[in-house]
Amino acid sequence: MAKNIKDRSIDPASQEMLAVAAKAGLETAWDRFDKQQPQCGFGELGLCCRNCNMGPCRIDPFGEAATKGVCGATADIIVARNLLRAIAAGASAHSDHARDVAHTFKLMSEGKAPSYQVKDQAKLARLMKEYGVSTQVDLADAVLAEFGKQEGPIQFISRAPAKRQEIWKNLGIEPRGIDREIVECMHKTTMGVDNDHVNLLLQGLRASLADGWGGSMIATELQDIMFGTPTPVRAMANLGVLEADKVNIIVHGHEPLLSEMIVSAASDPELVDLAKKQGAKGINVAGMCCTGNEILVRHGIPIAGNFLQQELAVATGAVDAMVVDVQCVMPALGALAGCFHTKFISTSPKAKFPGATHMELKEESAYETAKQIVRVAVVNYGLRDPTKVHIPNIKSEAIVGFSVEAIVGALGGTLKPLLDTIASGAVRGVAAVVGCNNPKVKQDYGHVNLVKELIRNNVLVVTTGCNAQACAKAGLLLPEAADLAGDGLKAVCKALGVPPVLHMGSCVDISRIMVACAAIADALGCDISDLPAAAAAPEWMSEKAVAIGAYVVGSGVYTILGTIPPILGSQGVTELLTEGIKGVTGGAFAVEPDPNKAAKLMIDHIEAQRKKLGL
Amino acid sequence: MKEIFVRPERCMGCRSCEIACAVEHSGSKTLFGALTDKPEPRKRLYVETIGSQRMPLLCHHCDEAPCVAVCRTGATSKDEVTGIVTKDHDKCVGCWVCATICTYGVVGREKEERIALKCDRCKDMEIPACVKACPTGTLIFLEERQLADIGSRDASMKTAEIQRSRSTPEIQS
Numbered sequence: 001m002a003k004n005i006k007d008r009s010i011d012p013a014s015q016e017m018l019a020v021a022a023k024a025g026l027e028t029a030w031d032r033f034d035k036q037q038p039q040c041g042f043g044e045l046g047l048c049c050r051n052c053n054m055g056p057c058r059i060d061p062f063g064e065a066a067t068k069g070v071c072g073a074t075a076d077i078i079v080a081r082n083l084l085r086a087i088a089a090g091a092s093a094h095s096d097h098a099r100d101v102a103h104t105f106k107l108m109s110e111g112k113a114p115s116y117q118v119k120d121q122a123k124l125a126r127l128m129k130e131y132g133v134s135t136q137v138d139l140a141d142a143v144l145a146e147f148g149k150q151e152g153p154i155q156f157i158s159r160a161p162a163k164r165q166e167i168w169k170n171l172g173i174e175p176r177g178i179d180r181e182i183v184e185c186m187h188k189t190t191m192g193v194d195n196d197h198v199n200l201l202l203q204g205l206r207a208s209l210a211d212g213w214g215g216s217m218i219a220t221e222l223q224d225i226m227f228g229t230p231t232p233v234r235a236m237a238n239l240g241v242l243e244a245d246k247v248n249i250i251v252h253g254h255e256p257l258l259s260e261m262i263v264s265a266a267s268d269p270e271l272v273d274l275a276k277k278q279g280a281k282g283i284n285v286a287g288m289c290c291t292g293n294e295i296l297v298r299h300g301i302p303i304a305g306n307f308l309q310q311e312l313a314v315a316t317g318a319v320d321a322m323v324v325d326v327q328c329v330m331p332a333l334g335a336l337a338g339c340f341h342t343k344f345i346s347t348s349p350k351a352k353f354p355g356a357t358h359m360e361l362k363e364e365s366a367y368e369t370a371k372q373i374v375r376v377a378v379v380n381y382g383l384r385d386p387t388k389v390h391i392p393n394i395k396s397e398a399i400v401g402f403s404v405e406a407i408v409g410a411l412g413g414t415l416k417p418l419l420d421t422i423a424s425g426a427v428r429g430v431a432a433v434v435g436c437n438n439p440k441v442k443q444d445y446g447h448v449n450l451v452k453e454l455i456r457n458n459v460l461v462v463t464t465g466c467n468a469q470a471c472a473k474a475g476l477l478l479p480e481a482a483d484l485a486g487d488g489l490k491a492v493c494k495a496l497g498v499p500p501v502l503h504m505g506s507c508v509d510i511s512r513i514m515v516a517c518a519a520i521a522d523a524l525g526c527d528i529s530d531l532p533a534a535a536a537a538p539e540w541m542s543e544k545a546v547a548i549g550a551y552v553v554g555s556g557v558y559t560i561l562g563t564i565p566p567i568l569g570s571q572g573v574t575e576l577l578t579e580g581i582k583g584v585t586g587g588a589f590a591v592e593p594d595p596n597k598a599a600k601l602m603i604d605h606i607e608a609q610r611k612k613l614g615l
Numbered sequence: 616m617k618e619i620f621v622r623p624e625r626c627m628g629c630r631s632c633e634i635a636c637a638v639e640h641s642g643s644k645t646l647f648g649a650l651t652d653k654p655e656p657r658k659r660l661y662v663e664t665i666g667s668q669r670m671p672l673l674c675h676h677c678d679e680a681p682c683v684a685v686c687r688t689g690a691t692s693k694d695e696v697t698g699i700v701t702k703d704h705d706k707c708v709g710c711w712v713c714a715t716i717c718t719y720g721v722v723g724r725e726k727e728e729r730i731a732l733k734c735d736r737c738k739d740m741e742i743p744a745c746v747k748a749c750p751t752g753t754l755i756f757l758e759e760r761q762l763a764d765i766g767s768r769d770a771s772m773k774t775a776e777i778q779r780s781r782s783t784p785e786i787q788s
Contacts, residue, residue: 038748041634041646058630061646062637062655065630568647 009308009443011473013239013394017312020390026339028311029330033439045569046079052191061569071191079570080197080204081189083546087204088185090547093327094508095178095215096350097255099147101222104257104363106140108226115261115367119228123405127221131155143218152176154210156217160518163527164556167585168209173202173554175210182207197572205554205585212551217511223294227260230401230505232410232498233300237472239309240395241302242318246284247275247381249374250304250313253325254506256294258347258361259287261370262323263295268371275378283374288313289328290465290506297401297505306444306469307541308437314342317388321377325361326351328436328542341383343376398477402462402502403509404516410496415523417496418460422532423615426488428458429606430520432513432552433467435537435545438563444470446538446562446595451476453599455500458486459606462516465507466539476501510548514555524613529556529586532609534602538562538595553577553587558605560598561591616698617756619736619746621670625753626662628669633658635748639737654727659734660745661721671754673745674721674734676700682713682722682733690731701735704728 005018008030021028041061042048048058049069057069059078068074073081107113118124124136131142146154153174157165168174175181185207188194194203224230242248249266251259265271266283275283286304287295295301304313307328313319314336321343322333334355337344346356347369359376361369402410411417421427431454437443447470451461455476463471471477476484482493485500493500504512517528524530535557537545546565553559567573582588592598634646641649641656649656660673676693680700683691690706691713693699709729714722723732737743746756755765 038631038635038750040629040631040750041638041748042630044646045650061634061650062652062657064637064655064657065633564647568650 007442008439010445010448011238011309011443011470013305013392013473014309014312014443016392016394017239017309017315017390021312021315024315024339026311026315026336027332028315029308029332030439032332042569044564044566046082046566047075047569049073049078049081051081051189059569073195075570076197076572077195077200079567079573080200083565083567083573084185084189084200084204084207086543086546087208087550088182090543090545091207091211091215092182093544094211094219094547095147095182097326097508098178098215098219098222099144100255100257101219101226102140102143105222105226106137106144107363109136109140113363113366115365115370116226116363118225120225123221123229124225127225143222146214146218147178149177150180154178154214156213157209159217159515160213160555161521161527164518164521164529167527167556171202171205171584173206173209175206175214178210178214181210197570198576201573201576204550208547208550209554211547212511212514212555216508217514219508220505220511223256224403227256227294228298229405230297230403231406232399233297233401234397234399235296235300235472236302236395237305237398237469238303238395239305239313239316239392241284241286241304242313242316242391243281243284244318244389244391245281247278247280247282247320247378248318249283249285249321249323249377250288250319251285251291251295251323252288252310253291253329253348253351254289254327254508255291255325255348256298257363257366258323258325258370259291259295261361261366262374263299263301264367265370265374268374271371271374271378274375275381278378278381280378280381283378290508291325293465293468293506293509297403297503300400302395303469303472305473306437306466308439308443311336314340316391317341317385318391320380320384321345321373323347323373323377324351324353324356327544329353340388341380341385343380345373345376347373396473396475398472398475398503399479399499400468400472400477400503402498402504404512404519407502407516410498415519419520419523421488421492425610425615426458426492427460428488428603429460429532429534429610430462431459431533431602431606432462432510432535432557433538434464434507434510434535434548435540435562436466436542437470438539438541440541440563441539441593443539444474446593447471448474448476449595450536450538450562450599451501452484453596454602455481455485455489457599457603458489459603460489460492461501462504462513463501464504464509464513468503468505471501472503477503507544507548510552514551517555517557526613527556527586530609530613532606532613532615534558534560534605536560536562536598536602538598549589553581553589554585556586558587558602559589560601561589562593562595562598564591564593617758618676619673619743620755620757620762621673622753622755623668623670625751626669626671627751628662628664629750630662631748631750632660632671632745632754633662635744636660639740639744654725657723657725657732659721659723659732671745672719672721674700675719676734676736677718681716681718685712685716687712699736699738700733702731702733704730707731
């Protein structure tokens with residue numbers, strides 16, 4: 001063991017399983033991270049370019065050797081191009097997810113996907129009105145057309161406050177079509193096209209807005225229609241949700257198209273009977289990462305953990321099937337599952353893995369496939385080796401499912417009570433804390449400490465993704481956690497019976513936060529950039545987080561990154577994203593790995609915003 | 616005494632050693648901190664291409680070091696005990712004679728401060744920064760006698776590989 005387990009995670013369940021894994025000689029992401037040390041300095045600074053075969057080129061950060069690539073690209077150009085490609089990749093992930101959901105929605109509307117039904121008629125009606133269409137199929141076509149639109153703007157842009165739309169129009173960054181903006185990123189960054197770092201970054205904002213106010217928002221809205229808009233529900237979180245005497249199925253990845261079907265199939269009487277015949281007491285489905293968040297916030301299905309716990313879950317030896325779709329699934333899972341009886345099952349034609357059994361989920365027959373998958377897990381339960389099973393007896397309760405609709409509902413049908421508490425100063429402002437795990441940060445250390453410090457200072461926290469799961473595991477998603485909050489926030493939480501940290505869903509559900517920001521700004525008659533609000537991604541690692549950060553800053557929100565983005569090799573790009581952009585979108589990035597210092601930056605920003613608003 | 620040895624057949628030309636060297640000789644000694652150092656931190660070893668071969672060139676701390684012999688101000692000296700050849704920047708006047716005479720071309724010129732720069736084998740570190748940064752084991756830091764052990768181990772692994780590649784087709788047929 002290269003490092004002390006306590007240096008790797010603050011989560012006691014993770015610590016326990018890391019010890020088990022080390023004893024069994026099982027390799028985890030933390031071990032591989034250690035083997036990657038030292039990581040390449042050029043890469044850390046964003047100074048290498050592999051975009052053409054005259055290279056690879058890299059720039060000497062200290063100006064001694066090469067200061068330009070073969071084509072003449074400077075550090076500014078190379079860093080900006082690399083960043084743009086990361087944004088394009090992240091935006092494509094959310095948007096391709098949305099495309100699948102929209103496609104399934106269309107098939108469902110045409111009666112070709114009987115496994116799926118409309119669960120939220122009211123939202124369906126609202127969306128049809130917004131798009132100005134009269135049938136469900138027309139809505140499906142209109143939404144699908146957003147991807148291939150050429151001249152735009154995409155529909156949901158009009159959900160932003162008028163001032164914000166004006167800013168985007170004046171900058172020329174209104175997204176024209178979801179796919180178009182991503183393609184343009186790739187075109188601009190290929191050899192010999194856009195070599196102006198400012199122009200490159202503007203396209204980055206444009207593509208990211210096509211994600212936040214496009215792909216991600218479409219995914220959220222259609223998923224709500226098909227699976228229900230989340231309302232507050234109690235659930236359990238952490239590896240302790242796995243059960244020794246039940247068939248354990250983990251659904252891991254991002255799209256609820258899969259996890260919803262597995263959840264339904266797991267309660268199919270035929271399969272429950274089969275499980276009992278195998279000697280199990282039942283079938284237990286638990287989530288991991290964002291597909292877990294999707295079923296957590298809609299049905300209270302337990303969550304086994306966040307990103308860095310995927311291998312630790314398999315290491316419990318109690319997982320009968322690890323069922324995955326797309327995004328954030330480590331290719332290491334195949335070899336690890338091979339050390340146990342665990343079946344590693346891939347389901348998306350887009351994502352295959354070494355060591356996985358592929359059982360493709362098709363829209364037309366999703367439920368049948370889900371039943372087959374559950375059956376494989378149930379049969380596999382018989383092969384579980386009890387001597388290899390080690391489930392940490394650690395789990396926490398949480399209240400989750402705070403969609404914008406649910407928050408407004410909890411407030412009595414209007415945002416006014418929240419605005420009043422902000423105006424009175426009881427609540428100083430709102431912070432969105434989101435993002436991944438990253439072995440560069442002790443697991444959940446950045447998440448939990450930042451959130452605790454924010455609520456202690458009367459900042460209401462909204463959360464999604466792996467941060468939400470970290471908060472759930474740390475007990476911060478309970479009304480009782482209000483005791484950790486400052487007096488003002490505590491009183492508001494006690495009065496409403498809500499936690500000081502509101503779980504709004506998966507990473508695509510950051511679109512819910514955008515909608516909430518727009519609604520608050522509209523209510524106050526200002527722009528999003530005027531709000532006493534800030535955002536942070538304390539342990540981010542994915543390109544998706546880069547796209548999210550870009551659209552959040554592009555929407556006018558001050559955003560702190562807890563791990564250092566690969567841009568510091570360019571003074572021009574660094575200066576633009578941390579300072580120059582303030583006068584352009586009203587938002588800006590800051591980098592601060594220390595969660596307490598990050599909290600202070602966010603609180604200072606919120607207080608300065610309050611002053612400007614005269615609060 | 617441990618020395619830095621180079622196994623050029625492993626070098627990928629990534630220049631990680633160069634960056635690590637410059638950072639170690641910066642004020643903050645961190646990559647991100649070094650970015651704002653003035654004057655810019657300077658490396659003391661050089662990744663070069665010789666034909667299709669890439670390899671780092673670095674100071675060998677020669678027994679009969681020419682750079683010591685030609686130094687008129689006494690800035691360059693060889694430590695009798697450790698054998699390390701270092702420069703005292705206060706005494707250096709930037710005449711560059713040492714840089715000119717060095718057989719390996721590994722004495723650099725800091726033009727702004729007019730001083731010659733060379734490897735000090737990272738006095739404060741147990742393992743020199745360049746060795747620590749090398750991802751492929753091109754640079755290794757060990758006693759001369761240990762090198763022979765590594766050589767024989769590498770040779771035996773190579774022999775085993777050849778044996779395997781010869782025997783595999785027979786098994787398959």
